[in-house]
Amino acid sequence: MRKVAVVGAGMTLFRRRLQETGKELSFEATRMALDQAKMEIGDVDAVVHGTAPDAFDGVHMKGEYLLDGSGGTRKPYMRVFTGGGTGVFSAIAGYWHVASGLADVALVVNEEKMSSCQPHPQSVFAHIWDPILDRPLKPNLVWIFAMEMNRYMTVHNIPYEDIARVAVKNKRNAVGHPCAQLADPKITLEDVMNSEIMAWPVRRLDISPPSDGAAAVVLASEEVVKKRKLRDQAAWIKGVGWCIDSTMWTDRDLYFPEYVARAAKMAYRQAKIDRPKQQIDFAEPYDPFDYKELHHLEGLGLADRGKAGLMTREGVTERDGKLPVCPSGGLLGVGNPIAATLGIKIGELYWQLTGQAGKRQIPNEVHTGVCQAWGDLMQYGSVVVMGA
Amino acid sequence: MTFTERTTDARSFRHWPGNVEADYIYTSGIAGERFFRELRDHGRLMGTRCSECGTQWVPPKLFCEECFKEVHDWVELPREGTVGAACIVGVALDGSRLSAPEAWGLVRFAGFRGGFVHRLLVTPDRARAGLRVRAVLKPEGTRTGAITDIRGFSP
């Protein structure tokens, strides 16, 4: 396979409701990414679009609907969808377009407009449940997360405070992010702990709420990087992995994300990483809930099982710690327009590795980063390792 | 008796009823906002023009699908458009027979990419490609800033 680099990235504001249409948001992010890559749409060989359920935007077949704003017209174009996992998976799909040699430059565009869905995207999310076994009981999606969080806390005897600290860290990290919806420089542990209980043990501030936004990245082959003299602004994709576990969340032991561990194993093998704790300098795991950052750090092999909370308490995962985690501010701090989190996962790895992260730049030098997204029916992981 | 005839009444079998309840509020976007304001307040149909490649878009776009540059310039459409294609609808969305057939057309404007799919305010026998038409708007004061502010297109 050929070497593939990210050479440009862009993202819109993440907000609870934006006036722009999904097409306009897609355009804004894509134009930024192309400008950063010093390219025009004619330089792009193929376009991959990533966006979560049609039911959020309220436009059926929205990958096709968003095509014109995503620069895909009259090009090889596809939409990929792995639920929340799309935030990283679409870049993997873009990667294989270039790595295979089918394209020299691929554009990856992700969009979500969750504000269309009323009264709350939760109302359509309810329909991922089994229509006969579960739905007559009117379950809420947060129930799954509450039970998973509770199982994780129970198995490892983790205090709630160690989980809530993740929300505090990420909302503070997001203060330097120009797109952030949920940044809060003054937030305290007590604020999170005392916020409204949604479904015990999950509090309101443990969750990243719905959002509108878009993000895009430009991927290029090594030859393109050389020819266009983009080496100084290139971050290389070293390994990709993805994995899905059983459909039934009731079939899994919820305390450990096996799907992330397997996806990470696949990505690490390709990236020649056998000691992730020593070889990875920073991470952007998927953090729509604070406990998920910890869960995913353990799945990624960056923390021992049950110990990610302790690492957080000891400051290891702070931006200036030994292993900065979610230096972007993550979904908890920047926002959670599902697929558009591409901009705070792949995008943040790109900006950090090329020294373009501005106020968010990790003070220690970083050479290798890993990002991960989580989705489908809560049993899917996508992982990308990148290096400068 | 055909297979489809045997299974048309699926509700006669054992089943669980369900309903995917979903309501939406959409935004018309930055370009759409201006388009609908012009239509409601001034009775004008507007498009956008790409200053990079000159392509003119209707309905207006904030970006050019051709050269992928941001589009800033607004231009008014010519008064008359041309029916590019027509269809005569006899059956409603729910499969019921319409009391009278309806004429619908794809209306294009010289110099513009795109156009409107809208009602043709003519008898079905006159709804043909090539017909020159103008937009018929609801009276000022009753328009809300919606595509239905255009009643249809007529010669």
Ligand SMILES: [Zn+2]
């Ligand atoms: Zn143009």
